[in-house]
Amino acid sequence: MDMKYLDHIGIAVADLEEAIETYEKLLGAECYKRETVDQQQVETAFFRAGESKVELLGATGSDSVIAGYIAKKGEGMHHVAFEVEDIRGEMERLRGEGFSVLSEEPSRGADNKLVAFVHPKDNHGVLVELCESLD
């Protein structure tokens, strides 16, 4: 078992600027980093919450899964992300356990990470992200 800790929770938001203001007030902390991830068609904004982070996600295009999610379900909790040491090994292990890992290979995420996702249907309704830091 290679999952290390909860790296972040992802929250889908309709208006990133507005959501950043809200979360700055809520957490009493400043957004410390913003990054666009073209491959996922998202713009991210990060807050620290102890060892973990909150990742606000705004869609940068209508094909973005975040745009689809908001259209269907509205804003809210989108995924939980666990840091792993060996993402390819972990993807293989989970496939072996019968989980639907949503890509053959990991892709580039925010924060200099490789990321991959496990379908929410396999996790009692929670979309799970695996991430491996390249730092």
Ligand SMILES: C[C@@H](C(=O)O)C(=O)SCCNC(=O)CCNC(=O)[C@H](O)C(C)(C)COP(=O)(O)OP(=O)(O)OC[C@H]1O[C@@H](n2cnc3c(N)ncnc32)[C@H](O)[C@@H]1OP(=O)(O)O
């Ligand atoms: C930048 C990076 C980072 O941290 O570094 C990120 O986080 S990028 C974060 C954004 N990127 C991603 O999430 C990439 C991985 N996600 C995906 O590939 C997709 O979102 C899927 C999880 C496959 C869902 O896409 P799909 O087109 O199938 O959507 P859909 O609306 O038809 O949904 C199919 C069923 O899954 C449910 N569903 C969809 N998204 C969900 C979510 N986030 N959490 C819980 N349930 C979810 C729907 O309600 C529906 O259930 P019913 O059938 O019951 O109605």
Ligand SMILES: [Co+2]
């Ligand atoms: Co994420």
